[in-house]
Amino acid sequence: MANKSTSANKKALNQERGEVDKIRPILSTGVGINESIIQNISIAKKEPKWMLTLRLKAYKIYLEKPLPHFGPDLSQIDLDHIKYFQRATNYVARKWKDVPDTIKETFERIGVPEAERKYLAGSAAQYESEAVYSNLKKDLEAKGIIFMDTDTALREHPNLVRQYFGTLVAASDNKFSALNTAVWSGGTFLYVPKGVHADVPIQSYFRINAGRTGQFERTLIIVDEGGSVNYVEGCTAPNYSEDSLHAAVVEVFVKKGGRCRYTTIQNWSTNVYSLETKRAQADENSSMEWVDGNLGSKVTMKYPSIYLAGHGASGSMLSIAAAGSQMHQDTGAKMIHMAPDTHSTIVSKSICHDGGRADYRGLIKYIQQADNAHSHVECDTILMDDQSGSDTFPVNDIETSNGTIEHEARVSKISEEQLYYLESRGIDESTATQLIVMGFLDPFTKQLPMEYAVELNRLIRYQMSGSIG
């Protein structure tokens, strides 16, 4: 019975995610990267000169920087055989009816319009390296919120972009931030003006489609003084035989008294390398929250960071990672306390099954100015079988004498006591295991918008179908 429903589930999900869509890109720079390709990208996008200079400078840094010396093995990525830029359509669609039908179908399978119909505000969906669909509800526009793809933002709000672009994640930060700065395209630009609250979550859906396509989106979020926003980003990719690379850079600025929540659910297929640099700066009395779910990919390396730069700023990271067969999730968080009375929380939950690996790598740092800082870290891992493994590498570095850090971690298998209890109530083992896993992830799922929570539960059930029935 269980097997039957499992295969039905898999089939349903495959249908939903779909095969590779047959879209011939209008413009592609082909395979590989060099200076003239970067120039072509910049020309194709009609970018200002400073951006091209920035790109070329970043490209030089990219060539010099070595691969990270820690974490998963990245030697299998063939950076010379990736398509760095292609454009699906030659215009950025403003209205849903303008979006090409084949792309529409894909989105329909993923469920973007459905989600929008319900209660999501705007939707800038990324397809093949560039946004093809972006739509803002009128009430958001009326409030002065700018929500568009970063390419358009560069054209329409060049000064705003220039002021913030690359100031938090410099090209020189790491090899992949340099690569992203050199070849970025697409991504979301979101500006919330002073004192404006975006009442409903703002959503964007990302998707890699053709094989061997690097996706290098660049997201820039600015929440001005006293503003607030909940930005939701989902990622899904169909299965391919070739390795794909996703190297995004996200920069978030939360000004005095502002509030930002950035929710991501990532569900790459098991051949995608997801190497992301996500960083936020929280000014005085502001609050920044990362809510981060990592389900798929071959290798994920992602350590969202928050610079708590202003007095009384607070930061939080709530993440889950589910690593199945041939997956290596190397995730974590960094909280850098740079001002007095700053506060941070990290809650990280991982599940490993069928030989998957989920490692936690984190940093809490209090610099000398961070008087009375406080931080709480929890990392819990469940190992479903004896093929799976998990390592935990937390660093807690304190240069003050009046701050406090609490750190707890736990690695274990599914609680036999809980299993026994549920089975004694007449629930079969696989259902019981599933209930326990869902319960374990509950602190995460209950922070998600409703349809994301539903989707997450379904995806986990699907991914773990061999393990938890």
Add this chain to the structure above:
Amino acid sequence: MSIKKVLKTAEFQHPHFPKYLGIHYTPEDFDFHSDQNTCDWKWHANQNAIAEIKAKGGQISRIDACTIQSHQTQEILNFIHTHKKNHYVIQHFSQQISGLEVIIPENTIIQKPLNLNIDVFNQLSSNYSLLLNLGTNSRITINQQVIIAGQASNASLIMIGSQNDNSQLKLTTTILNHSNLNLVLFGNLDAARDCQTVWSLTPGIHGGLLGDVAINLNGQGSFGRLNVLKTGTVSDHCGLQASVNHYAPHTKSRINMRGVLFGKSKVNFTSIGNIVKGASGSDAQQESRLMTVGETTHGTVNPVLLIDENDVNAGHAASVGQYDLDELYYLLSRGIPIMQARKILVYDFISPVMQEFDKRIQKIITAAIEMGSGESFNDNL
């Protein structure tokens, strides 16, 4: 082949300075500036324990280049291999071998604790090794105290222990040194089946320290406990990694680290609970805590878990922070002077590890805390 000859083989050329997560140190600080080992040291211990060990067939003997025996060479070579190309370990054994060996034969229970005192007077950099061998079904308590005097800027201490099946070892190691000394400390205790190992360490009261100590649970059903207590005063800096490796099923471990930071001291603690594949039913728990008392201290705690087996229970708790202000307020409200109240909180914080040491060592630790309190609390007042 002698140890020196082995170290000259290609395998040990180009050694590197060890890297530890979250521990920052200047490699040159701990590097010997002289090849000459002028280590002049003597040992003494309580006579009743020596008599008991000898009567029961055990022995305590000096090791040096002339008298070294093949089993000792073998143990040392094994140690060198487990530390791969560690520069300091190779440096240690490249010099004249100098140290002690304690052997307890099988089925021997030593009732009296052995209070082993090593007094080192070094004018140049020096090394000292302790080999420990505990037979099947044997039991012993050793309180080892190493006092390093003299003008040298560097010293190196290595401890290699092996326990046979069902043996019990309670070992405390205290190191006292002057404030200009940079000390490297490496230690491995290997435990076979059903052993119990408790190792409590209070390293280097002053100066710089770089250490890497480990208990290896190689046999089923063994239990290892590693306690570390460090008091940092003035501008001491300490980087210490404590690990327990579970190589066999149903093994259990506890790591308990406590550091009190006075003055401008800097303490980095890394603890590792490692459960390899196949070590099912293992239980590894660790606790690393630092109390920051001085105004410009710098502390890091890095509790690492390396888990490759699912039927296990592994966890860690770590904290860094000042004493609890509510607790201080409570004590003050009971009429206790502030200096006294702070000290009570410090002693309460270290008590879980403090109790592992005997009275003699506790007095030394107390003196260090009194000294640290003097320099830190006065500033705050």
